[in-house]
Amino acid sequence: MSSPPSPSPARWFKALRRTRLGEPCLKTYPQECVDLLQRARVAFQAGRTIKEGFRLAQLEAVVRMLEEHECDFVDALGRDLHKPRFETVVSELILVKNEALHAINNLKKWMQPLHVERNLSTTLDECLVVSEPLGVALIMGTWCSPVPTCLVPMVGAIAAGNCAIISPSECTAHTAELLHRLMPFYLDNECFHVILAGTNDLPQVVELHFDHVFFTGNREEGIRIAQSAAHTLTPVTLILGGKNPCYVDQNCDISTTAQRIAWARFHNAGQSLVAPDYILCHKDVKARLVQALKCCLMQFYGSDPRESRSFGRMVNLEIFNRTRDILWRSGKVAVGGQVIEAEKYIEVAESDPIMQQDIFGPVLPLLPVNNVDEAIAFINKQEKSLCVYAYSNNSTVISRVMSETSSGSFCSNDSVVQSLMVALPFSGVGASGMGSYHGRYSFDTFSHRKSCLLRGTRFECVTYLRYPPYEDRNLSLMTWASTLSQRSQGWCQIL
Numbered sequence: 001m002s003s004p005p006s007p008s009p010a011r012w013f014k015a016l017r018r019t020r021l022g023e024p025c026l027k028t029y030p031q032e033c034v035d036l037l038q039r040a041r042v043a044f045q046a047g048r049t050i051k052e053g054f055r056l057a058q059l060e061a062v063v064r065m066l067e068e069h070e071c072d073f074v075d076a077l078g079r080d081l082h083k084p085r086f087e088t089v090v091s092e093l094i095l096v097k098n099e100a101l102h103a104i105n106n107l108k109k110w111m112q113p114l115h116v117e118r119n120l121s122t123t124l125d126e127c128l129v130v131s132e133p134l135g136v137a138l139i140m141g142t143w144c145s146p147v148p149t150c151l152v153p154m155v156g157a158i159a160a161g162n163c164a165i166i167s168p169s170e171c172t173a174h175t176a177e178l179l180h181r182l183m184p185f186y187l188d189n190e191c192f193h194v195i196l197a198g199t200n201d202l203p204q205v206v207e208l209h210f211d212h213v214f215f216t217g218n219r220e221e222g223i224r225i226a227q228s229a230a231h232t233l234t235p236v237t238l239i240l241g242g243k244n245p246c247y248v249d250q251n252c253d254i255s256t257t258a259q260r261i262a263w264a265r266f267h268n269a270g271q272s273l274v275a276p277d278y279i280l281c282h283k284d285v286k287a288r289l290v291q292a293l294k295c296c297l298m299q300f301y302g303s304d305p306r307e308s309r310s311f312g313r314m315v316n317l318e319i320f321n322r323t324r325d326i327l328w329r330s331g332k333v334a335v336g337g338q339v340i341e342a343e344k345y346i347e348v349a350e351s352d353p354i355m356q357q358d359i360f361g362p363v364l365p366l367l368p369v370n371n372v373d374e375a376i377a378f379i380n381k382q383e384k385s386l387c388v389y390a391y392s393n394n395s396t397v398i399s400r401v402m403s404e405t406s407s408g409s410f411c412s413n414d415s416v417v418q419s420l421m422v423a424l425p426f427s428g429v430g431a432s433g434m435g436s437y438h439g440r441y442s443f444d445t446f447s448h449r450k451s452c453l454l455r456g457t458r459f460e461c462v463t464y465l466r467y468p469p470y471e472d473r474n475l476s477l478m479t480w481a482s483t484l485s486q487r488s489q490g491w492c493q494i495l
Helices: 009-021 030-045 052-068 070-081 085-111 148-159 173-186 199-206 219-230 254-270 283-301 317-328 372-381 395-404 439-445 460-466 472-485
Strands: 126-133 136-140 163-167 192-194 212-217 236-240 245-248 278-282 332-336 344-347 363-369 385-391 407-412 447-454
Touching: 030 136, 030 163, 030 192, 030 199, 052 070, 052 085, 052 148, 052 173, 070 085, 070 173, 085 148, 085 254, 085 439, 136 148, 136 199, 148 163, 148 212, 148 439, 173 192, 199 219, 212 219, 219 236, 245 254, 245 372, 254 283, 254 363, 254 385, 278 283, 278 372, 283 363, 363 372, 372 395, 385 395, 395 407, 439 447, 460 472
Parallel strands: 136 163, 136 212, 163 192, 212 236, 245 278, 245 385, 278 363, 344 363, 385 407
Antiparallel strands: 126 447, 332 344
């Protein structure tokens, strides 16, 4: 295994000093992207990423990078999103480390060929499904979770034996810069690269013809990415935003429900693809839920959230103004109301503008419903969402919401946590995306499962029946064999 050259101490110190000072990085221009893709493709074709030892070394390097530069990531995300240290460590860094460690512990098993059950005609053959890497993957992260949306898919790409180029969001410039500066010191310099491209440049980057494109972001950008990838028949994984509904039944623990919803909606100042976007609340508990949410917000962030060290900020003025405008045009504010506080709980109607657009901010609309049937009907009228949440102590209600609605994921009596678990696939469906990742599912996303039949020549005395010139006698024999096999595996065993 060849490892990337170690930089001199002076170069290392210089890189870290620039990272701390937050110097702006230069944009990666199209020709640079072409050159990086070519370098990665040459490395892949040389078989550099194939060996298990190489993959393990790169995964361990990801863990080291996060551990040795935890303070740098905290600082970068603090600059970009005013993200509290606690949120950065728990929802960004630990999430990636868990994925990498899970892959390290299971890589040998994932890489092993899967043996398929034999039948009469393959008794002396070997039927295998072999996972082979796709090649060079392009991974585009989003600004609301800039570290995991870049590095969690990259863990899967590394584990599957691919090269990868990641493109962090330009909106979180300090985090993008940090990844750009640190990765060359930890990961193989030929196989893994970071580009700094603007959102408008990404479709052109996609058209350079990668072997897989993984995109996390909003639906409009996802559509442009998919269209660009279609020009070169490049497979895509899309994790897209949407309106994640949250049903609150009359039979639930209101205090716990309010705490879990408030945490999910307001962490990272509400900037999340998986947070509840609106509450469908049973009318009998609406008043109690509103009061409980008020208490939670006071407990979490105090009387003035601006002074709270636990409350983040919106990523840029564009997102802030957009959220402010739809807030002012919708419903009745029940908590908050001063836009400088960026803390809102709002009662709305179905037709309000805030229910027609994605929300990336600390705004939580509420619509009263009469029963679970009305909630399910409302959810099913909308596009399929990334997540559906339901809070109830009634298992029948939970079962109905889970089975009678369609979404990328479902969670009962909590929110967001299902998207953090390495053992569960996380995916979109319909308008919320396609493909899945996390754990083994990431490995499969970046692999081609190749069917392999290892056969000898010993049965030629039987298989000759399939050859021309075609005779009625041979056809009768093969039809008879096919009829027998239909009771078991449904194909002509004699072939």
